[in-house]
Amino acid sequence: MRSIVLLLAVAALAGCTAAENTAEKVAEDAPVVANVLLTPDARDVHSYAIPAEARVTHVALDLTADFDRKVMRGAAELDVQAAEGAEKIVLDTRDLKIAQVTNGEGQPLPYQLGKSDPIHGAPLTVQLNGANKIRIAYESAPGAAALQWLEPSQTAGKKHPYLFSQGQAILNRSWIPTQDSPGIRQTWEARITVPKGLTAVMSGEAQSALGEDAPEAFGGKGGRTFTYEMNKPVAPYLIALAVGDLRFQALGPRTGVWSEPSTLEAAATEFAELEKFVEAAEALYGPYRWGRYDVLVLPPSFPFGGMENPRLTFATPTVIAGDKSLVSLIAHELAHSWSGNLVTNATWNDFWLNEGFTSYFENRIMEAMYGKRRAAMEADLAWTAMQEAVEEVGGPASPDTQLHLNLTADRDPDAGMTQIAYDKGATFLRTIEQAVGRNRFDAYLRGYFDRHAFQPQTSAGFLRDIREHLIKGDQALEQRLQLDRWVYQPGIPENAVHVRSDAFPAMDKAAKAFAETGDIGAVPTDRVTQETVRFLNQLPRELPAERLAALDEAFGFNKSGNSEVRFAWLMLAISSRYPPALESADAFLNSMGRRKFVAPLFEALMAEGEWGQAAAKRIYAEARPGYHSVTTGTVDGIVGWDAESSAGGA
Template sequence: MRAVLLTLACATALTAGCSRESAPAPAAPAAHPAAAAAKPSRSHDESSYAEPDKVVIKDLALDLAVDFDQKILSGTATYALEWKDKAAKQLLLDTRDLAVEKVEGQAASGAWAPLKFELASADKVFGSKLSIEAPEQNKLVRITYKTSPNASGLQWLDPAMTEGKQLPFMFSQSQAIHARSWVPLQDTPSVRFTYSAHVTSRPDVMVLMSADNDPAAPRDGDYSFKMPQPIPSYLLAIAAGDLNFKSIGDRSGVWAEPAMVDRAAKEFEDTEKMIDVAEALYGPYRWGRYDMLVLPPSFPFGGMENPRLTFATPTVITGDKSLVSLIAHELAHSWSGNLVTNASWKDIWLNEGFTTYVQDRITESLYGKEMAEMERQIDQTELLAEVKDMAPADQALALPPLNNRDPDESLSQVAYVKGAWFLKFLEERFGRETFDPFLRSWFDDHAFQSATTDQFVAYMKKNLLPKAPNAVTEAELDAWLNEPGIPKFAMKAQSRGFSNTDTARIAWLGSGQLPNAQVTNEWVTQQWVNFIGGMGEKLSVEQLAQLDKAYHFTGTPNGEIAMRWYPLTVRSGYLEARPEIAKFIERVGRRKLIMPIYAELVKTPDGLAFAEESFARAKPGYHPITTASVEALLARAKAGQTP
């Protein structure tokens, strides 16, 4: 999801190349990426203009300057190309809101010469196709460009919006198709490339990338990076700000603003243990270091698995490690997603479903089976509620072609939770002694590759199903992969730890008597989530006031509790929570936590007005992705459409 961005100026055409002094060519009409393939297969990416069957980027070299005053990145991107089709004469790249100044190709002699190029008018979802004429099939092509201050994949924060209030902050979010807003690319997960970067900035900020960050690197305004493993474009990442490093293991550590770094390091101190668990199950960690960057609370997601440098929200730092499964999830991507990537966004379950399953195994190993079961039950319960309002096609793991759809909007809990539920089903049917080696072999045999659902099914039929031919039927596989909803034969998670919270809630709803504090003092976040989540649609104002007096839900720093408590207060007319709701949605930009609150507010005229006022104050500190989500919700509400 993103804001509708303004179309940039058109490119310039040349008789024998391209130059800024030449007369501008008219913008080519916007074309939908899917039009490139008459019969799209599961390996075809409808969200990209690229033609990787003809030419692919094998290596990217960036030379960029970070300008906090203008809020832009500018410089060059140089591509090492592999031409697969001897007849191909064009390189097609994805861009969004980029100003392309010139394009050059390196001849066999080593000399650089201008190449003719054309930038199409912008499609509101996919941006502008950049067509580069390369009749000599140049092995190296270089583009000089700059980003827009409104780039959908970059957020620029003024000092006042940071923890330390002294220095500005900038960070990227490339998934799903936002990398094209800060680098011209074949912006599809089907293409993987190595990269290097030279980045200059003001000397008082630290620059980091999804690459070989040196924990001992000085702040001097001049930084170099290298990523030797091939990655897809959505894992390209950059950040710059007042960042300090603290080690938490031989190959792991935390980057954060000075006021946050010690708290983050303590919260994430089990990271090295998580790596050991994952390696024992699924093979060696192949990315060198695993560091984490704690971003400002405006970060629109819980985490982003950028290799070597996970981006993480500060909203999971609660002081009791109850939400560190997020780190387990992002680490798990080092095998599922980063190592083996979905070839297109319609197969995103191969990424997120596998990762959620691996996360569960890490959580169980370190924090116990009961903790893992509680998290599974919460996920499954919320998924079953979510699919009730979803189109049937969106409930399948193997999604149909996305065509005009933004891949951000097609991503739901189906990919995460139904995908993990399916793998748990396979584990139960075959046993861990069979399923664990199978999953490890999938990662090993497809390392640093992109894959489709069809490939996984074929691999499973060859390497797993013969181990127990009667364990799973074709009809059961089809129900998981292609049918809507959750199969009736799926076993649901059932946590013993929730029996106390369920009993306490039922007793209170019947008698008004809250459970003994000795009981609730031992509850972890997951139990509070279950306690609140089972309250039903509404409570009386008096009931909410009683809960608030006892447990101080209003004003809680715990985002998982806030995202469930505040919608309940809105539905129930508990206006006493309004001031803290405003503070929460103005401080936090993580979509998972704030969108349920906005969705409840906009259902009444009074709530809609409150939401609009709060959003107006929050917008300067929101990431463009969050801004677009809230704006779309508000627009639908004002048009009379139910959220």
């Protein structure tokens, strides 16, 4: 069995396939930096970099994963493209311990580490002295924001430690000294040395399929070194790493799944159609240009549903429902291979260019795979989520309901990562599609991805492109679409297209009937996940305990293994102050760290006075050590976490 696994892993990590070589022809010789970076709206206030003066074009990492000290240590060698006469380059760092900076010949270069900012970290200014290559010897801090070091007890196998990174939005500067701005695309390579028994995987092409012995590592205890390369320029937040007891199973000629051994079978079963997903996406918007598309199922503490790292999507285990009902998440991360990875927002003000396009594309993939009825249900749920998001950020007049945001330097870019970017963005594109026709819009989008492949983009750039290649001077169409209003004004324009599911009226009727009568027979038993979520969300937020008990007894919501259903149930039960829900919430919140679920549940608990607040603080004190910094950075403020006063529970 082991030999089969190793052979499959070699297949997954081997060189480019014929399809990849073909895709590379489409994008070869892509310029390092697009002209868009020189426009005012591409100025990134969340990076210290001055790309017009000097920019990083390539990153070469040589790092050791030190699990004892919980640091990444080693060196980063950066290729620099400098303007004529440029004397320095400014890099982004966060809590890095810099040991030395040298040029390509090993000669020391003067450098200065500036004052640290809690959001942006500290600028590292290096005097170039004519160098076009600099080498930085450093190590990360034990609490590096991008990295989560897990004890064996926090993994599925319980025998080996685990490490994973999460770079979006501006966290990779906590383990890689580079220009950490999405518009400054960089190629990269990496040598990662890890302890024996562990495997390192990254969002690049493996150069050493099973690693190489490193007998001198870790004080002579030995380890293994894994080598990766990304020869296409990517946004730096997309450099990703995971280290653990990992196994691989192929699902198709260019697709497969990585996970801990104990979860591999379930993951492979859930994602069995991965190759078909890629084919469906290609049929819509052109060739997949990254070679392989594999999925890594991480431990439950991963803070997002998924992260679109090129070649290797990072995914939460909460998507494994056993019935493929939540695989739209995989469709979403795959779609990022075009919108986000191929064409990337130049700054976090235009996050919607990644997520709005991707959410639209995701729904098209789901329609191609599972039909219009399933896609309509998910689009209708997203419409409701959009309306709720509008209220959560302050109502339709709030500037945070704009697609193009005006994030100031004192706001963490995470503040803009709301459902507005996803669902208002997708609704905008769906509105354009209906106005011009699907075939015409598909042709436009395919051309858009080709024209801007491997380049950053801004809202202004997108609007110029769509006016040139789709509107083409048609003033009536321009007026009907209201492009500028969608992008630059708050709220949801009145021309927004609402896809309505024909399955939901029955769920709405059932919810109303049950709320009025308590008759469990009014609830359809033949429901799919999306219908169940709709039913739960349509129930009044305050139901009598006996009616909640009847629902739970009939359908087992308190112990549901479907994360979306469990979440919808708990939001209802908590708002109704249903005591048995506290035990379920405790178990759920201690079993995963996905921010999408964790933050709203703690908000719901904190909104219920002493009853909920006491439970929230108790549960959070227990669960917090298992959460990634992305999650704690949000939830600390919700529960009023004070590290010093709560030290006993931390």
